[in-house]
Amino acid sequence: MFARLATTAIATLRSGSSSKWPVPTTIVSRQYAAQPKRFYKKTSVLYADGGYEVTLDHRKLKTPKGAIFSVKSEPLAIAVATEFDNQREHIERSRMHLSAICFTAIDNPNNFTKIDMVNYLLNYIATDTVLFQYDNEKDLQELQQNEWDPVIAWFNQRYETNLKKTMNITPPKVTDEDKMKIAKHFQSHSLETLHGFIFAVDTLKSIVLACAVIDQQITVEKAVALARLEEEYQVKFWGRVEWSHDLSQQELQARLAAAVLYVHMNCSESFVKEKLLV
Amino acid sequence: MSATTVLRSLLHELRQAAPNGCIKDSLAARYILAQFKKFKTTDQQLCKARNEAVFLGQTYLTYLTSTRNYNELHKEYHGRGERSVKETADLVGFKLPTDPK
Numbered sequence: 001m002f003a004r005l006a007t008t009a010i011a012t013l014r015s016g017s018s019s020k021w022p023v024p025t026t027i028v029s030r031q032y033a034a035q036p037k038r039f040y041k042k043t044s045v046l047y048a049d050g051g052y053e054v055t056l057d058h059r060k061l062k063t064p065k066g067a068i069f070s071v072k073s074e075p076l077a078i079a080v081a082t083e084f085d086n087q088r089e090h091i092e093r094s095r096m097h098l099s100a101i102c103f104t105a106i107d108n109p110n111n112f113t114k115i116d117m118v119n120y121l122l123n124y125i126a127t128d129t130v131l132f133q134y135d136n137e138k139d140l141q142e143l144q145q146n147e148w149d150p151v152i153a154w155f156n157q158r159y160e161t162n163l164k165k166t167m168n169i170t171p172p173k174v175t176d177e178d179k180m181k182i183a184k185h186f187q188s189h190s191l192e193t194l195h196g197f198i199f200a201v202d203t204l205k206s207i208v209l210a211c212a213v214i215d216q217q218i219t220v221e222k223a224v225a226l227a228r229l230e231e232e233y234q235v236k237f238w239g240r241v242e243w244s245h246d247l248s249q250q251e252l253q254a255r256l257a258a259a260v261l262y263v264h265m266n267c268s269e270s271f272v273k274e275k276l277l278v
Numbered sequence: 279m280s281a282t283t284v285l286r287s288l289l290h291e292l293r294q295a296a297p298n299g300c301i302k303d304s305l306a307a308r309y310i311l312a313q314f315k316k317f318k319t320t321d322q323q324l325c326k327a328r329n330e331a332v333f334l335g336q337t338y339l340t341y342l343t344s345t346r347n348y349n350e351l352h353k354e355y356h357g358r359g360e361r362s363v364k365e366t367a368d369l370v371g372f373k374l375p376t377d378p379k
Contacts (some may be wrong), residue, residue: 045305075309079338082306086295095345098379216333218338243355250348257341 052077097258200259291342
């Protein structure tokens, strides 16, 4: 019966195809919000009121909330100016991670206080990526032991904590004492820097890895590779899809690099002490 | 990665990212060159982690490279809406009635 239906369908198609075959004249495309056009020619940085501001031609760059963009660190302002300068016809705001962090830190759209942010970060410890390991598959477990365990050991030594990995679905036990120690470390940073930390932790889904990369123990690429360890392992068997795996890897790297740069440029203050000429 | 490699790669990436491919009067390039000159004798800033300057350079390099790669992949694979009849026909090797034989 299905065969007959199919033949009649083909027959009707054939008879219709001669002259009145409906040709769609409009092409359906998905509608996205239009991106703002690049309205400036040149970007620059100027120093005013104790902060560095970015100018687009003669206009000053403003945050989404309307505040004037102003940061303490010169390299950060230069990086943001460069990022705006690197836009072609349109300003692709979703791909400007460095500017995004700066805007978030200046505007603080969620009105976070320091305590909120430290609590947000602490909540990540119980579900930290590197603390959940898997022992049913031998190769994977070996890989996780070789790659993740040294980072956990480094973290425990650096922050004098005693985090332990778990081999099954029960979350690892984190003592209050450990939480206090980690909270104290985060409390010592300023509100702006904590925005960078949150950005890094959100990217990696791991406090241990975020702290390791911000403390310069591992490079950004390595940190992202460690966060995607199991994915990379499975990709070896099931194949790598460029528009999914590579895309997410590049995005995570860009995000993490932006967060690390932001934290470092916010923390570091360099001054030159000159020799006195006698 | 040695400091020289980082510097060369950074300038290369900046050149690729710039819309006109020229970084002659780019703020970032000038700043990076100045920093590299400053830490030429020692990139171990005093009282700070070892090789901090190079680490930061590497991180910025990763940022630029990953953003460029992401943009390339996005351009290649992002959907541009439905294919036209002509494109679909070309895809399967058919010809439109209007096309010459």
